[in-house]
Amino acid sequence: MSNQIMLDVDHVSIMYKTGDFKDIGLKEFVMRKITHQYISKEFWAVNDVSFQLEHGDMLGIIGSNGAGKSTLLKAVSNVMQPTKGKVTTKGKVVALLELASGFDGDLTVRENAYLRGAMLGYTRAFMNEKYDEIISFAELQDFQDRPFRQLSSGMKSRIAFSIASQVQPDILILDEVLSVGDGAFKIKSETKMCEIIGGGATTILVSHSLDQINQLCNKVLWLDKGKVLEFGKAEDVCAHYSDFLKAK
Secondary structure (H helix, E strand, O other): OOOOEEEEEEEEEEEEEEEOHHHHOHHHHHHHHHOOOOOEEEEEEEEEEEEEEEOOOEEEEEOOOOOOHHHHHHHHOOOOOOOEEEEEEOOOEEEEOOOOOOOOOOOEHHHHHHHHHHHOOOOHHHHHHHHHHHHHHOOOHHHOOOEHHHOOHHHHHHHHHHHHOOOOOOEEEEEOHHHOOOHHHHHHHHHHHHHHHHOOOEEEEEOOOHHHHHHHOOEEEEEEOOEEEEEEEHHHHHHHHHHHHHHO
């Protein structure tokens, strides 16, 4: 079982077009298009990235801001189609990206919990069974019937994390979510993640904490300006990245 390929990222590239449309407005844009004076630039956010993960692997992705980490995660979690290349996944993929977004501020905390559950594919019966546990884990028992917009950003992240972590995925994708909430909740969320990972989930973690990546991951992918600089054993890649940061 251990050498079963769960994720295959095969020569994946993702291109964005950037232009001056936003700066000039629609009318001017149309005029420039007609006169062939409109300039748009191609920007490769992810450029020819390949790697494989086996069952139970935990991959850390490192690199400076703008390296393409979050864009790559969107391709792996099927939020975005690659411009070139292919992503093949096996089993259920759960992505915890931009945790606190996508809620309705006018609905209550309870209504939003059910809504987010439905978006993650949970049945109503499952949510009925798990709801008390979700609210209690998020420590929001006193806020269930309040409009969602009254919650602080930390509270929003806690409820989002609590709902998303109810499932046992085959592939789990985490973007900076182990830093959710205050100190006490951070420890609780890390423990919960370790439980899910311990259950055999193949995991991808993006974190600015090199120590966290070194401690939790067995493999590391180092991205720079969309390209792979190194992919290999966590301790080796982290050491090279650390040297690179010191030299900067």
